[in-house]
Amino acid sequence: MDWLKEHPEVRTIRVAAADLNGVARGKRIPARFAPKVFTEGTRFPFSVMNLDIWGEDIEESPLVFETGDCDGLLLPTERGFLPMPWLEAPTALLPIWMFHMDGRPYAGDPRQALARVKDRYTAQGLTPVVATELEFFLIDDSGKTLRVPPSPRSGKRRTGGETLSLRALDAFDAFFTALYEACEAMDIPADTAISEAGPGQFELNLVHQPDPLKAADDAWFFKQLVKGLARQHGFAASFMAKPYDMWSGNGMHTHFSILDETGNNIFNDGSEKGSDALRQAVAGCMAALPGSTLIFAPHQNSYTRLVPNAHAPTGIGWAYENRTAALRIPASGPAARRIEHRVAGGDVNPYLMIAAILGAALVGIEDKMTPDDPIIGNAYAQGLAQLPATWNMAINNFDNCPFIRRIFEKELIENFLMTKRQEIHYMAELSEEEQTELYLDTV
Structure with missing residues (x-):
């Protein structure tokens, strides 16, 4: 107060x-x-x-009429x-x-689900350290066709992507200045911003937090802030997985390491390859990927992002310093040894995403799982086992995945399945343009 x-x-x-x-x-x-x-x-x-994504009750949910909607x-x-x-x-x-x-x-509250995973780490004397990278598009949605908004400085529109372009960032300098000021006021640890491969696409990194709840809070607040602030500046911002067919989509990559009770990174053994615990965590994350893809790609539009050669992973593999892999071990000093999980789109619920990643990693450590060998070269050309290619496949895999039941409680699993099955039913009635209009602001 x-x-x-x-x-x-x-x-x-x-x-x-x-x-x-x-x-x-x-x-x-x-x-x-x-x-x-x-x-x-x-x-x-x-x-x-x-x-559901329209804000409607789930028709078969016992939470509505069966229990009096209490x-x-x-x-x-x-x-x-x-x-x-x-x-x-x-x-x-x-x-x-x-x-x-x-x-x-x-149990059906996503933040409570993440708190439960955090408590499991705490019980073992472990602390996850988490950072997120959030990609989004600035969009002029005033007409029938989505376009990059004109630069407030020059009045011109970018016609293509400009990866790591200072000119692209400076074109929206007033917006980004306001964004950083707002992040500071909201205690969101905003770090580096870059322009990305799509027109009007940017990425902003949030620094590592030794508390996964704060990391998820920060990501959730940031999404609300970016969308609200963009409207204040006369355009839209969207984290939907893929607003443009011809350009790469939005991801939300997550970096994490794990500290023991003395503050040492358990992924660090002094070598470039990292410890057994790192490989066990990788194995847990990979084994859970078929079932957890629905968390990382929760919407119809999500699956237009997960296609080959579009800067989003499609195969289940890991690698050192390789951005084509689903799980990447970035080059770093030994003390900063960490895992980057690259599957999730920008349209995810950050609480469920981080719970799924950390929960799977902990299963791998608890079961002392061993991963396949790391891949070398282009992951798209490796013949790897594939992530679910469709929304329906992901729903079915989530329903039948034993890893999911070790991470999330039964009520949340059942609620999420009912939600997604209702959405997939009614989404079939919408055109692609209507789907885009729906997802542009909601996710």
Whole structure:
């Protein structure tokens, strides 16, 4: 509450939690009633955490009519208040997560799912250190065809990708300056920004955090911030997996290492290849990939990104310093030895994504799994086992994957499956243009 006292200009707050699709669900509350949220929490139905991408109830869900659409209890997370610089009036965001009325965490809450994985690491004296890289497009969606917005500086539009182009970054300097200022105000650790391969495509890295919950929070807040701030500047921003057929899509790559109780990186054995624990974590992640692809590619549009020779992995393999592989071990000093997981698109729920990655890595370590040999050269030409190529295949693999059941609780698994099966049913009624319009802002 001290934050609100220091910011008397804030007259309203938004309390919000991430549903299974990563969409913010919540309420608007006058700031003078904010203390009640801390003392009593707020309530909305359990079913709200399990809506489809349109925001509709899941038709077969027991959370709706079977249980009377009863309420859960939502309490503030440890993050506290954050400013919302993309709104006109001074406003604060208060992140919340869901519990049962008796105080038990609600298993269908994605943030609670990640907290459960974190607790498993803590019980073994381990601390995951996580960083994310988020790609997004700036888009002029005012017409029938998506285009890169004109540069506020020159009034010109880029017609192609300009990888690592300072000119492309400087064309939107006002937007990026505002973005960095907003990240600092929201305690989002924004680091390097670059232009990417697509027109109007950029990537921004968030620095490593020794707390996977904070890393996921940061990614979730960042997505809301970028989309809101872009609208404030007169264009759209989108994390959808592939807005343009002819260009590479948006990824959300995740880097992680694991510290022991003394703060030593267990992936480091002083060698360039890394420790047995690193290879065990790699093996767990690879074995879980067929089942966890639905987490990393949760939407119809996601699978247009996962195609050969499009800078997104399609095969299940790992390698040292090789960006064609699904799992890459970047070149680094021994103390910074880490794994980069490159499968997820920008359209993911960050809580589920990080839970799936860390959960699979821990299974690999617990079971002392051994990976296949690392690949050398172009992963697309290796004849590797493939990730699920379609949304339907990914749904079925998720349903039948034993690794998923070691990572996530039964209720979340069943809710996610019902959500995706309902979406795949109704998505068939939409044209490609209607799908793009839907995904552009929601994911």
